[in-house]
Amino acid sequence: MSESLLLVDDEEDIRRFLGLFLADLGYDVHAAANGEEALAVFDAVAPSIVLTDIKMPVMDGLELLKRIKARSPETEVVMISGHGDMDLAISCLQYDAADFVTKPINHDILDAALKRIDEKLAMRRELRQYTQNLEKLVREKSSRVVELERQLAAGQMAETMCQAISGLSADLGEGAGYFNEMPCFVAVHNASLEVVATNQLYKDRLGDMVGRHSWEVYAGQALRGFDGPIWKTFETGKGQRSRETMLCKNGRELPVMVHTSPIAATNGKVELVLEMAVDVSEIKRLQEELRVTQQKYMDLFDATPCSIVVRDRAGTVVANNRRFVEDFGEAVGRPCYDVFKHRGEPCADCPAEQTFADGEPHFQETVVTTRDGRQLNVLISTAAIRNAAGDVIEVMEMSADITSIRQLQSHLTSLGLMLGSISHGVKGMLTALEGAVYRVESGLKRGDVARSQAAAEAVRALVGRVRALVLNVLYYAKSRELAPESVDVAAFATSLAQTVAPKAAREGVTLTADIGSDLGAMAVDAVNLQAALVNILENAVDACLADTAKPEHHIAYRVRREGAVIVFDIEDNGMGMDQETREKAFTLFFSSKGLKGTGLGLFIAHDMVAKHGGSIDLTSESGLGTRFVVRIPDTPPAATDTPAVPGQAEGRPA
Template identity: 35%
Template structure:
């Protein structure tokens, strides 16, 4: 801080007396009696304090002080005036002056005014230093924010209630910008925390954790992610938040799935195949003995068993072949009402066996539709059988029903609705139901049926809308175009997506 002070006073002898007093205070005093002298001196010294008599009623000095204050806002102005000019001076300069003194100036009042001016100068100096530090801090903060946003993974910060307090750009893009929402609601659409939560583990033991999860984006897409957590501590070293970083490994998992799933699938199905073959041997034996003894009831029962077992074997083999081999859809123009009747016929026996009523409402005027009948019929049967299973596993009701409707909604579009009053599904199950190897049937399911059925509908350029509520039932609406698209789709292995083959002429060639 400079110890220079500029004294402006028309009374030069008074100014000199003040100068001597201030020099005793170890300040270097400069004196000016006119505005012109004041301007010259002010431009050539580094004074931070001005002690001035505005020379009222002449306004020239007032204008000069205002101009200097405007160009040097940190300058501290101390005004000294006669009592009769005191109010006038305050009215003109207002807050531009840090202090007002009455002439004759008392030493105590001048000392207080100087102390106040120096305090303001010191405060401004500290503010300037802090502004510089703050600017550096903001620059560093911006760099960290850029790093936080641009890292190619999902980053969120969560409190002890698993509420999101910060998310990066990639997270906002795929999961939304919902600060304050629960992590488990945003990631998995759950109503309660996950049973195995790495964030909860980090809060508990104060260590990083990693896990692999399946999460659902705001658009409904499911991603495989590897998640890491890290504690965030306050100034006292206490963990107040946890940072969670997740890397999308969906494509890697899809490629790995196809390399390993055939072996896993065959291994998991081997016991089931063995059991079905054993049951088939038993059915054949019963059939042979029934024929030998001419026992019609026994023969019919054995034939039904053989037919049921061969149907199950056929379905399993088709699923394996479907999953193992890619091929182009083989379109045919078929009477869709006849195919819908076959779907109901195929599912009627299993519905009756499980005590489920199967009702069909098939419009006879839908006409012909271009589809791959083998795959489409198998897919529709799969949806109907899953509806029957949902009723079979439901113990909350005595009467169960599955409805199958087929109708035309436009000249170029048909729809199938499969509706049941079975056990229903929660949101998490609905979102995972078409995922490879996901099943809610335990050992009774392979996790292939709905996965394959969904892909068959998609390959026909169709859509599936699912509505379901636990303990109330489910409703599947499947809509398809009536006519073959210009380009045919390749039934492809998971992980590669849908490949558009060459046009029909090239395929024929």
């Protein structure tokens, strides 16, 4: 099935030639010259993919993206960005654009982006089909349960029927017609516990029992006469109801539901007992079939390669499958937002709540944390579970792990995203650098050596920051092996403090360094490890600046040796982190600083520490502060080509 695609660009040549390329790829292409025209086409053809330019007259691409997502959140939108439009492209990603490409358009890059979207659409359709199949299975089995309940109810009605024909007397002549037409086994017993009459069905299936003991028809009940349903009816004068097993005349055992009713003489004494037995073998067969089906359903529920939970309107998990327990632990009885997001209150954009509201499936892509601390990109699909009246009583959430897909996508889009995010920081540092150079020149002209030296120190610090930023970009852009060299630990640790000290002093943050005197040497990639640790120290300064609740801020920087391990202990009393932020702290492009952060610093720091065979322990509490404990072996491991895995930090949340 070819996907329907809407191409929006104000340049006719681009619409024509790019439309031909897209048609060759197999897409059903529709075109529009601006956002307003595109909305009209969108309403008419409902395309699954929209490819739109950002800068257009009448209505730009960003506004078009917002309106399309408001009408159809599942529609995938790819943005076309011209030179200088990177800020707008980043904004588009924030409004859930699927991807963006730059002009002039590289057909290979566009083809790759569209293939990723096609895979995502195919997965979404498969999940929807899977949900519909599960719903169909639940409906079928529910209807079978209703059918069984009706059959059982029919058995219960037999007792009432017994009362209706209790007018039968010893003379069965007038009632013989009704007697033989009953669709169940009917017999009349006397006070001697002997069978005195049976209907034709009784004779055909159970044999001619007239004149024989009442209990002989029951399987394995040679002595049952004195506690069986017939005897109890004579003794109590009340009808009995019980499950029994009768013997057919061919020797086969037959499960039945027996109902008895007393037939009194004129003096009120029970003279006869009417016995009616309903064959329930079909019910037992259906019950067994239902049990097997339920077991198959549970096996399918547990074998599904997705994490599945069923939650009620209060957000409480009422069921979860085996995959969910493996990833997140047993969740029954717990709020779903606590299990997935470690939150104390419901999520604002919960797709399950939307399904409760409109009864329709909803989808959401998000990041969740497993029980062992791994961050997973998941595509959540919801489906309504209804009662017999059609009301939504529960919602099933299926979470498909798409982490590997996101990792493949990130390598193609991350460099452009990174450059756009970093541009703000570079611009600010260059402005500050120009100001510092001006102060140097001004001091030299005035002969003010102190002013020039202070400005030169600022220039040096800013150059260091620019250098660190460029190294981060280069480090992420290309995987590199370690280049270890022997360094004096104390000197290395002191240089880290001296690198960050000017920024801390300038921002009014007290930085205290406690560096041991007998730390020896260690073999490390000094340049890259220094950049990683400086990132952590500068994050501590930024955390202090972001905290306006405390009058004073300080950072404790301690370095010690523990056997063959060098420990860098960095603790601040800044703004701190909640659990969700702690768990994502080392994830690529995650930043709690908004546009001021690149989301690369802690990711690269974690990767570099891991390549040295070390670990980072992160403890933090919102409003109180944060502590990073970095442990580096004094000798690097033999293998240095360990790839970075976002989200695999050794953090232990406080």
